[in-house]
Amino acid sequence: MAIDGARTFLDKFADPAAVADYAAGPPRYVPGFADLHRMTGILLAEQVPDDAHILVLGAGGGLELRALATAYPGWRFTGVDPARAMLDLARGALGADARRAELIEGYIDDAPSGPFDGAVCLLTLHFLDAAERTRTSVQIRDRLKPGAPFVAAHASFPQDETRGQWLDRYAGFAIASGADPVQAHGARDAVSAALNMLSPEGDEAVLRTAGFRDITPFYMAFTWRGWVSYA
Template sequence: MKSSTLNSAEKFDASRANEYARQSRIALAGYDACQDLVACMLAASLGSTVSAKVLVVGAGGTAQEIIAMARLEPNWHFTAVDPSESMVETARQQLALNNLLERTDIHLGYVEDLAAEASYDAATLIGVLHHLDGDDAKRQILRSIRARLKPGAPLIVAGNQYAYASQPLLLAAWGQRWRQHGASPDEVKAKLGKILQGADPPHSEAAVQKLLHDSGFGDATRFFSSLFWSAWMTCKL
């Protein structure tokens, strides 16, 4: 598992971390809306819980999910985990700008590095699964999260699905999205080539559901979709 996530972390070096906020908002139309809905879904699931401990896996970069949750729920606290030093530093800067460092424990590393007895009220795994090679690595991170959740706790999973080449219309629209934001034809071609080689997303929503079931989670409810990207909420069984 760690070798797979290490390879994924290497993708997010300093240059990519520095441009992540802009790039992610182009690649995912509705980026901020998705993060806002993550906060809303967890708040709705946890109900009248005054305070909650939320595990945020793959928190590097914008830390936008933490910012959105913290804005909605001022008594929630967060544990942020990410294996990329550059992405963690970028997230730390965003958390500092939003006065959230005191409410966030930041861990450079992996879910497995957290104490086995850690117990969280909820968790998020956003933009991570499609960067892990193979179903075994995907199940392993899901099981590691499950082991640190309270019974019945909600989990938000969000990321790309489909084998990209299997959806030529979506892929073409994704390229047009970049063109819409000023990319030249050569730049669009390069980005399309990169996405076709650079990730291993689950190949369908059914595949996502199976990964969750295999890892000890219940049926998932999809609440956001944008081209290849979807977001679901499930709960620990």
């Protein structure tokens, strides 16, 4: 799905009920969701200074912003997201730490040129097809200082004959975590119908093509993968 397709996806965030319930969703569908945030902070902190400026693409909702701001009180953030209602939610999630975050409505092209000390993009890039994912990754890299870390995690799983089994596990985890079974199976079917899903090997190829180096997987949980790489 290219940018126009991503805009279609944004329609769900025009629903106040969906926005209000957003925070409950990721922990049900993403194994180790809070741990993913903690690992992201650790990977960034290995390389960035105590007063780092971090770019967060797909910052709507503010869950990763809140986790990082709480754990690293010297960092400041520029968060970018195309959904205004989700950015409002992020401001609320940040509370007093909102003073350390500039929140921008838009896409990667709307982000400042930086250079940033590090970047994060969680649960977002799978909404883009391979070409747009590569273009976006290039734009992220171009906004980073040389050697700066980039942490990305999103849906990425084998696109071979085992694809259906992985999707069943995705739904099964959500149900076991308290999601409504009808909604969980609906989410499974939506992911199954998406033509923009890549295998882990395909996602690593995107990062290489975008110019990132030392690409290292650090997170694997059913249909989810995460990598740290460097500009």
